[in-house]
Amino acid sequence: MPIAINSGTVFGIEAVPVGVEVDINRGLPAFVMVGLANQAVRESRERVRSALINSGFKYPTKRITINLAPADLKKEGPQFDLPIALGILAGDGVINEIPGDTYIIGELALNGEVQAIRGLMPLLELAERSGFKNFVFPAACKNEVKFKSRLKLFPVNDLFEAAELFQEDLNRLAGWEFKERFEDEGLIDVELADIRGQKAGRRAVEIAAAGRHNLILSGPPGTGKTLLARSIQGILPPLERGELKKVAAIGSAVGSPKVDRMAPWRAPHHSISRAGLVGGGSYPAPGEITLAHQGILFLDELPEFRRDMLELLRQPMEAGSISISRRDYKVDFPADFMLVAAMNPCPCGYNGSSWQECSCSRSMIERYQAKLSGPLLDRIDIQLELVDLKPDEMITAKYRAESSAEVRKRVIAAREIQLVRNKGWMNGGKIVDSNRNGVISNKGKLNSELSRKELEEVSPLGQAERRFLKEAILGLKLSARAVDKIYRLARTIADLAGIETIGIDELSEASLYRRKKFI
Structure with a gap:
């Protein structure tokens, strides 16, 4: 038998x-x-x-x-x-x-x-x-x-x-006894206190971390783009138990189980394949966007990635998941990641530099930046140009800036405000789910995950703020998605400051991060 x-x-x-x-x-x-x-x-x-x-x-x-x-x-x-x-x-x-x-x-x-x-x-x-x-x-x-x-x-x-x-x-028989245990901290890759200058860049990464907003940094070589990007992992709050369990399961499925509560960090090279980025293959395997679930997907030298590869990110950035259909199978992978990217402004890298002359023609620069489509940039909340460091910032021996731990406290405080306020809202007498994937959850949303309807419910704008936003739409020629991004970003800026209502100052700062081109 x-x-x-x-x-x-x-x-x-x-x-x-x-x-x-x-x-x-x-x-x-x-x-x-x-x-x-x-x-x-x-x-x-x-x-x-x-x-x-x-x-x-x-x-x-x-x-x-x-x-x-x-x-x-x-x-x-x-x-x-x-x-x-x-x-x-x-x-x-x-x-x-x-x-x-x-x-x-x-x-x-x-x-x-x-x-x-x-x-x-x-x-x-x-x-x-x-x-x-x-x-x-x-x-x-x-x-x-x-x-x-x-x-x-x-x-x-x-x-x-x-x-x-x-x-x-x-x-x-008695089974194996063990105590549930998590390591709260991993090793911080880059300490914010060690990054010189770049006050605007430091502010941008703090806002991005607080609301989990997508971020792109542009600037000449040596301005600190990659260092700032790598510092974000150290200012994010630790993963909650449910998040950690999902991240651990993903890591276990690919043979690299996660051992601490730090948000995942994935930084694929620009030569990565389609299946390596979004998943797939003859036997379904998750890609980098799934391995970055609940963490950061860092794309360095963004224009070096093939344009068709970058376009694959558009749908997952909005949905937080990706569905892959092949002849033999159909699978759904989670892909709720924070996109952080860095790029030079031109092929030689020195367009806008104060100490090195750019050797690129305008057509070369436009062709280089055309690898980033409008719809992709439209999905990136913060788009910031970094400038060269000043000589004093480079050589001062006693340079001191805020540490990752200090910034992390503000990020965690801002996130707690969001998760409590954005826990759910009433619609026709029924509590509407506050989870992006359609599962009822006690955990609220971060600002970057709120729909326009939710934003207006939890944080309505006054008449003066609506007039300012209208002028920004006309002046910056913003799309409806870009307007929503500014709205969400302003909400995060207000949360970092402990302000209950969004004002013109918050909308003004948020609109500064929306640029159609870097040239």
């Missing part, structure tokens, strides 16, 4: 259940695997055989048939090694039958050791949602388990240890 074991695989960033069926019958020795397995899965035959023998077990000289169900789902990865090996032992009568309430995953080394696998967090969440009681997994993945689970966890180091579990009743 076939042995059935519950396991799973990761499809994109989500885990899907896979049943591992092992049937051992008389006949010529053979190892047959069916169920749309890829090369890594098919090669488990040799890994399992060597692991069994090197762990002191006898490899049955019979016909072994492995079925991975459902048959129409592509299977990827070596995480079926352990359930297959245990299924063979159970089918050969070496260990007790595997309980149906037990979930098993793990890759085997040739010496029988259970190796770490990719996607532990999504698989653990799937097992919990599906009502299982026991979860057997590689001990090498214990550091990924940071959240309490109702499952009994059994980390195993090798095949022999895993087999011993099923010599007894799992329900009588």
